[in-house]
Each structure stands twice: as structure tokens, then as C-alpha cells.
Amino acid sequence: MDARVARFAPAACPRLVIKIGSSLLVAADGSVRREWLETVIDDVAARRAAGQQVVIVSSGAIALGAKRLGLPKGGRASLEDAQAAAATGQIALSQIYAEMLSARGIVAAQILLTLGDLEDRRRFLNVAATLDRLLSLGVVPVLNENDSVATQEIRFGDNDRLAARAGQAAGAAGVILLSDIDGLYTANPATDPSAKLIPTVEKLDAAIDAMADGTSGSGLGSGGMTAKVQAARIANSAGVHLAIIDGRRPAPLQAFAATGHGTVFVAGEGARGKKAWLAGRLTLKGKLHIDAGAVRALATGKSLLAAGVTRVEGRFERGDPVEILGPSGTAVARGLAGYDAADAAAIAGARNEAQAGILGYAPRAALVHRDHLVTL
Structure with missing residues (x-):
């Protein structure tokens, strides 16, 4: 056969x-x-x-x-x-x-x-x-x-x-x-x-x-x-x-x-x-645009850190599914957001040590943790 x-x-x-x-x-x-x-x-x-x-x-x-x-x-x-x-x-x-x-x-x-x-x-x-x-x-x-x-x-x-x-x-x-x-x-x-x-x-x-x-x-x-x-x-x-x-x-x-x-x-x-289940979803609540360095990090199985995010789109709550796009606008991953849209936008591009001052509370380990992320 x-x-x-x-x-x-x-x-x-x-x-x-x-x-x-x-x-x-x-x-x-x-x-x-x-x-x-x-x-x-x-x-x-x-x-x-x-x-x-x-x-x-x-x-x-x-x-x-x-x-x-x-x-x-x-x-x-x-x-x-x-x-x-x-x-x-x-x-x-x-x-x-x-x-x-x-x-x-x-x-x-x-x-x-x-x-x-x-x-x-x-x-x-x-x-x-x-x-x-x-x-x-x-x-x-x-x-x-x-x-x-x-x-x-x-x-x-x-x-x-x-x-x-x-x-x-x-x-x-x-x-x-x-x-x-x-x-x-x-x-x-x-x-x-x-x-x-x-x-x-x-x-x-x-x-x-x-x-x-x-x-x-x-x-x-x-x-x-x-x-x-x-x-x-x-x-x-x-x-x-x-x-x-x-x-x-x-x-x-x-x-x-x-x-x-x-x-x-x-x-x-x-x-x-x-x-x-996440990779096959047809509905997503928002988009996270990331830089080339973050794309490379995701490809090696790492979490998405706020420092690699260049722009946030949409209205979403913590735990909602979001699409992650590279510099060319192509979707590279999907994940469950660790923050709501407002906080994600506030810390986009910021390194971990600066995030507490922006948020007013201790930041989480990642904007999208690798356990809740799948590359496409």
C-alpha cells in the first residue's frame, strides 16, 4: 500500500x-x-x-x-x-x-x-x-x-x-x-x-x-x-x-x-x-506582536517575556487565548495571556525588574508561560 x-x-x-x-x-x-x-x-x-x-x-x-x-x-x-x-x-x-x-x-x-x-x-x-x-x-x-x-x-x-x-x-x-x-x-x-x-x-x-x-x-x-x-x-x-x-x-x-x-x-x-486544543482554536481574544529575539526564544521552548512584546491588540482578560505574531505579522504561536490587555500593554517592552513599578504589584514570571503556549 x-x-x-x-x-x-x-x-x-x-x-x-x-x-x-x-x-x-x-x-x-x-x-x-x-x-x-x-x-x-x-x-x-x-x-x-x-x-x-x-x-x-x-x-x-x-x-x-x-x-x-x-x-x-x-x-x-x-x-x-x-x-x-x-x-x-x-x-x-x-x-x-x-x-x-x-x-x-x-x-x-x-x-x-x-x-x-x-x-x-x-x-x-x-x-x-x-x-x-x-x-x-x-x-x-x-x-x-x-x-x-x-x-x-x-x-x-x-x-x-x-x-x-x-x-x-x-x-x-x-x-x-x-x-x-x-x-x-x-x-x-x-x-x-x-x-x-x-x-x-x-x-x-x-x-x-x-x-x-x-x-x-x-x-x-x-x-x-x-x-x-x-x-x-x-x-x-x-x-x-x-x-x-x-x-x-x-x-x-x-x-x-x-x-x-x-x-x-x-x-x-x-x-x-x-x-x-489551543493550536486548533478558531477564535482568539487578542494579539501580541513580538520582536525577532522573542521569536527565537519561543522556538527554543521558552516563555514569552514582556520585554519581547512590541504591541498589544484587542480586549482580553488573564487566561484568554491570544495570538502571537512576529515582526512580519505572521502568527508564530498561540497562548493563554498571563495578564489582561491593559496590563499587558503597560509592560510591553519592559524588562522584569521594571514591571513592578509599572503595575503596582509583583509581576508574574512571563506574559505567556511556556506551559500555556504552543508554537505554530
């Missing part, structure tokens, strides 16, 4: 997350593509029989609900329509998965999540514990964003990033995104005949981000390939491999195992525990 593909095989990947998008699951007329979905569930059953625990992240609730309710624009004419469609479609979606998995002797479970469920540390741990127990019992959890209550401010907006975050919570070793495009290309394959599929991405950098934007990447734009690359970054930060493969064909997981066709984002060792 291809080494790229072997990373997602049961032997190397005891837990796998599979994401199914709306465009694959729901036909243009709003009906479920049952014949195709049966082949995907066959794939899932085969992997479970081989000893792999599987989590499914599935879109499609809004599209299904909109058809049942007769709502215009696929249920997205307004937030209220989308929420009503999601509530109606989710029960239908759950029933379909429960029936198909049950026909293969597998119990299904449903978990609906909002962004806050995975951004808040305590709730994240609750989700992780639930997934772990379900998987240990042989259940296939089916996850989706809880669009019936989520608003623009508290939603993932796409299930690619939800799948990557769920992979962290589940302790998965791999995430596979079933897509209506077969991977990341050097340019938009729809308009550029010279565009080439990139089979392996070893490093997520600015060049990869450029390939995924709305003009030079897949042409899918935000929520399309852009979201998939963001998902890869979230997954890889926790040491989780991620693959984008063609989901349009029948039995797509079997086809990937046989051909290796797709794009694999290879993870390094990655962070673990609280640091992995």
Missing part, C-alpha cells in the same frame, strides 16, 4: 474521522443520494470490521429540511429559514444514518455541536469524553454543526474545520474529507489546463494558502478549498494527518485505499492535550 494511504489504514490510524459534504450527500432536487451513501456506509462497515473506529461528520441538514418545508434558496434566504430547515432536516439525516448503519449491525449516535462546544476548554473535554466512550462501545458517532441554534458569530460555517476539530477531540490519527474535487491543485483546474494535483503537502505555508484562494486554487473560494486547507492546519497542529479525496465516485474510501488519488497533508509530531 502507498505510504501516503497507509497513514489512514486501520493499522496506523485506529480512529478516523470522515467528512461528507452537502454537495455529495444531497442531489440538486433536495433528495438524499441514497445509492451513493450506501457505498460510503459499506466503506465504513469494512473499516470497522478491520478494527478501525470511525466518526462521521455530515452536512446536509439544511438542504434536506428546506425541501421538506418548501423553503426558497435551499433554506438560506434568511437565518430563521436556515435554522428551521436545519431543525427539520437534522432529524431526517439522523434517521437515514441510523437505518443504514443498523442494516450493517452498527449502532449510530448523533452529536450536534456549535463552535463554542469546541472552543471552550471544559466543553471540549466533555465532547472528547463522550466520543471516546461511544467509540469504545463500537458506536459510529455522526456529528454536524448545530445550525438550528448557531448564529454567524458562534458557528464554524463549514464542516471541514469541524471535522478537523472533531479529529482532535476524538484522538483520531486521520481525517478524510470527501469532496467534489479530488484534491488541492496548483491552480484552478476548471480554467487552467496546466493545473496539477498536489499528492502530498509536507508543509503548510503561504504558497499552499495561495493555491487555495478564490482565484488561484480550486476556484471554490472561502468555504471550499480555503476551508479545507484551514482544516488541514488544525488537524496537522495536533499531529493528525488529513486527506482530501474525490467523494463523487462510489465507495470513495475503498477507491482511495486502492489508488491513493487525492491530496494528503502530512502531520508532524504535533501538539498534545491542552496545547493541541
Whole structure:
């Protein structure tokens, strides 16, 4: 077996997350593509029989609900329509998965999540514990964003990033995104005949981000390939491999195992525990700009001292997550602030011996301690 593909095989990947998008699951007329979905569930059953625990992240609730309710624009004419469609479609979606998995002797479970469920540390741990127990019992959890209550401010907006975050919570070793495009290309394959599929991405950098934007990447734009690359970054930060493969064909997981066709984002060792959760966060409360010396210090595993901070942005309290940016404006780390924004700004650039006089109290050991910091 291809080494790229072997990373997602049961032997190397005891837990796998599979994401199914709306465009694959729901036909243009709003009906479920049952014949195709049966082949995907066959794939899932085969992997479970081989000893792999599987989590499914599935879109499609809004599209299904909109058809049942007769709502215009696929249920997205307004937030209220989308929420009503999601509530109606989710029960239908759950029933379909429960029936198909049950026909293969597998119990299904449903978990609906909002962004806050995975951004808040305590709730994240609750989700992780639930997934772990379900998987240990042989259940296939089916996850989706809880669009019936989520608003623009508290939603993932796409299930690619939800799948990557769920992979962290589940302790998965791999995430596979079933897509209506077969991977990341050097340019938009729809308009550029010279565009080439990139089979392996070893490093997520600015060049990869450029390939995924709305003009030079897949042409899918935000929520399309852009979201998939963001998902890869979230997954890889926790040491989780991620693959984008063609989901349009029948039995797509079997086809990937046989051909290796797709794009694999290879993870390094990655962070673990609280640091992995922090690296994969989508919401941050502020920014700390630091100098080149501080960047070098963080790279060696040291804490962030106030002396290396050049500017503070945002409103945050002590313990809130903040992004740490180098002189070029590129994010180099994330961490939990040791001070609120006002005190952090007051001591920015000051050495430790000067901080007590500025603050009026004894300073802490660091502005962001290394135990609460992860480099990117």
C-alpha cells in the first residue's frame, strides 16, 4: 500500500474521522443520494470490521429540511429559514444514518455541536469524553454543526474545520474529507489546463494558502478549498494527518485505499492535550506582536517575556487565548495571556525588574508561560 494511504489504514490510524459534504450527500432536487451513501456506509462497515473506529461528520441538514418545508434558496434566504430547515432536516439525516448503519449491525449516535462546544476548554473535554466512550462501545458517532441554534458569530460555517476539530477531540490519527474535487491543485483546474494535483503537502505555508484562494486554487473560494486547507492546519497542529479525496465516485474510501488519488497533508509530531486544543482554536481574544529575539526564544521552548512584546491588540482578560505574531505579522504561536490587555500593554517592552513599578504589584514570571503556549 502507498505510504501516503497507509497513514489512514486501520493499522496506523485506529480512529478516523470522515467528512461528507452537502454537495455529495444531497442531489440538486433536495433528495438524499441514497445509492451513493450506501457505498460510503459499506466503506465504513469494512473499516470497522478491520478494527478501525470511525466518526462521521455530515452536512446536509439544511438542504434536506428546506425541501421538506418548501423553503426558497435551499433554506438560506434568511437565518430563521436556515435554522428551521436545519431543525427539520437534522432529524431526517439522523434517521437515514441510523437505518443504514443498523442494516450493517452498527449502532449510530448523533452529536450536534456549535463552535463554542469546541472552543471552550471544559466543553471540549466533555465532547472528547463522550466520543471516546461511544467509540469504545463500537458506536459510529455522526456529528454536524448545530445550525438550528448557531448564529454567524458562534458557528464554524463549514464542516471541514469541524471535522478537523472533531479529529482532535476524538484522538483520531486521520481525517478524510470527501469532496467534489479530488484534491488541492496548483491552480484552478476548471480554467487552467496546466493545473496539477498536489499528492502530498509536507508543509503548510503561504504558497499552499495561495493555491487555495478564490482565484488561484480550486476556484471554490472561502468555504471550499480555503476551508479545507484551514482544516488541514488544525488537524496537522495536533499531529493528525488529513486527506482530501474525490467523494463523487462510489465507495470513495475503498477507491482511495486502492489508488491513493487525492491530496494528503502530512502531520508532524504535533501538539498534545491542552496545547493541541489551543493550536486548533478558531477564535482568539487578542494579539501580541513580538520582536525577532522573542521569536527565537519561543522556538527554543521558552516563555514569552514582556520585554519581547512590541504591541498589544484587542480586549482580553488573564487566561484568554491570544495570538502571537512576529515582526512580519505572521502568527508564530498561540497562548493563554498571563495578564489582561491593559496590563499587558503597560509592560510591553519592559524588562522584569521594571514591571513592578509599572503595575503596582509583583509581576508574574512571563506574559505567556511556556506551559500555556504552543508554537505554530
